[in-house]
Amino acid sequence: MIWVVLPGLALTAEDYAPLARAIGPDGDVRVLDAWRTPVTDPADALRSALGVDGSDDVALVGHSAGGLAALEWALLHPGEVRRLVLLDPSSPFERHRPALHPGTGVTRAGRAVVGAVADVLAPSGPALRRVAVRAVARRPDLLARDVAAERYGGRPGWLEIADQWAASWAQAPRVRGLLDDGRRLPASARPLLVTGTRASARFLREQRELAERLDLPRVGVAKQGHLFPLTRPDEVARLVRTT
Numbered sequence: 646m647i648w649v650v651l652p653g654l655a656l657t658a659e660d661y662a663p664l665a666r667a668i669g670p671d672g673d674v675r676v677l678d679a680w681r682t683p684v685t686d687p688a689d690a691l692r693s694a695l696g697v698d699g700s701d702d703v704a705l706v707g708h709s710a711g712g713l714a715a716l717e718w719a720l721l722h723p724g725e726v727r728r729l730v731l732l733d734p735s736s737p738f739e740r741h742r743p744a745l746h747p748g749t750g751v752t753r754a755g756r757a758v759v760g761a762v763a764d765v766l767a768p769s770g771p772a773l774r775r776v777a778v779r780a781v782a783r784r785p786d787l788l789a790r791d792v793a794a795e796r797y798g799g800r801p802g803w804l805e806i807a808d809q810w811a812a813s814w815a816q817a818p819r820v821r822g823l824l825d826d827g828r829r830l831p832a833s834a835r836p837l838l839v840t841g842t843r844a845s846a847r848f849l850r851e852q853r854e855l856a857e858r859l860d861l862p863r864v865g866v867a868k869q870g871h872l873f874p875l876t877r878p879d880e881v882a883r884l885v886r887t888t
Contacts, residue, residue: 646672646673646701646702646703646704646727647673647674647675647695647697647701647702647703647704648665648668648669648672648673648674648675648703648704648706649674649675649676649677649695649697649703649704649705649706649715650664650665650668650674650675650676650677650706650707650708650711651677651684651691651705651706651707651708651711651712651714651715652676652677652679652684652708652709652711653684653708653709653710653711653733653871653874654679654684654685654709654710654806654809654810654813655806655809655810656679656708656709656875657678657679657680657788657792657796658676658677658678658679659788659789659792660788660875661676661708661874661875661878662676663875663878664706664874664875664878664881664882666878667878667879667881667882668706668882668885668886675695675696677691677694677695677711678694679809680796680802680805681694682694683805683808683809683812684710684711684714684809685710685714685809685812685813685815685816686714686812687717687819688714688717688718688721688722689721691714691718692718692722697725699722699724699725701725702725702726702727703718703722703725703726703727704726704727704728704729704730704885705718705719705726705728705729705730705834706728706730706732706881706885707730707731707732707734708732708733708734708874709732709733709734709735709871710735710809710813710816711732711734712731712732712733712734712735713734713735713736713737713813713816713817713820714816715729715730715731715734716729716731716734716737716820716830717816717819717820717823719830719831719834719836720820720823720824720828720829720830721823721828723830723831723833723834724831726831726833726834727833727834727835728834728835728885729830729834729835729836729837730836730837730838730839730881730884730885731836731837731838731839731861732839732873732874732881733839733840733841733844733852733871733873734838734855735813735816735817736817736851736854736855737817737818737820737821737824738817738821738854738855738858739817741817741818741821742814743814745811745814746811746814746815747808747811747812747815752811755807755811756804756807756808756811759803759804759806759807760800760803760804762803763799763800763803763804764800767797767798767799767800767802767803768798770793770794770796770797770798770799770802770803771790771793771794771797771798773797774786774788774793774797775793778872778875781870781871781872782870782872782875782876783870783876784876787875824859830859830861836859836861836862837861837862837863837864837884837885838852838855838856838859838861838862838863838864839863839864839865839866839873839881839884840852840863840864840865840866841865841866841869841870841871841872841873842865842866842867842868842869843868843869843870844870844871864884866880866881866884
């Protein structure tokens, strides 16, 4: 079986290396590089990028926007998915905001602003990432400095994040459309929703509502925020493997 890890928005494949090792130290674990293939792309683009063609069973582990991508994958290709674990996933039931979709006047203007800001601040990108990770994860950022410089230290990386953020607003209604058309998760996928408990009341409510609407079992990772797949890869791997 192929294990697939789909990252959250603006996070790197390297961030999930400890989780990948914990899930399958001797197995086939593939982590999407969202700087090469955006995690907001349609599921078939992700399958192609990861070398999945339906000939092997797949276990999907998706975090945040990657959780929404994993949900789309499982709805479109239920026969190949033998495990589906959603980690603080984005919800397909979010309010639809067409003005924020790629190519609109709003997103074109926003992209121009990001590009202008990046021209000034991109060299500070790795430092800003370290500050953000420490604030959210409450621990030092473990990403190697050369990787951080490559991903966050230049204008292209900032624009890629802006583009994927806009694409995420089109991703949610795309997945909602599959559910509205009657597609459902197969029981064979043994779906599970995992939530970090150190979150806002609104976010926790949205996670509960998502679990109820999709009829998913849900568990929490105590005292952990949104980056718990990075801070507690051991616990996530245990849940993925045994729950």
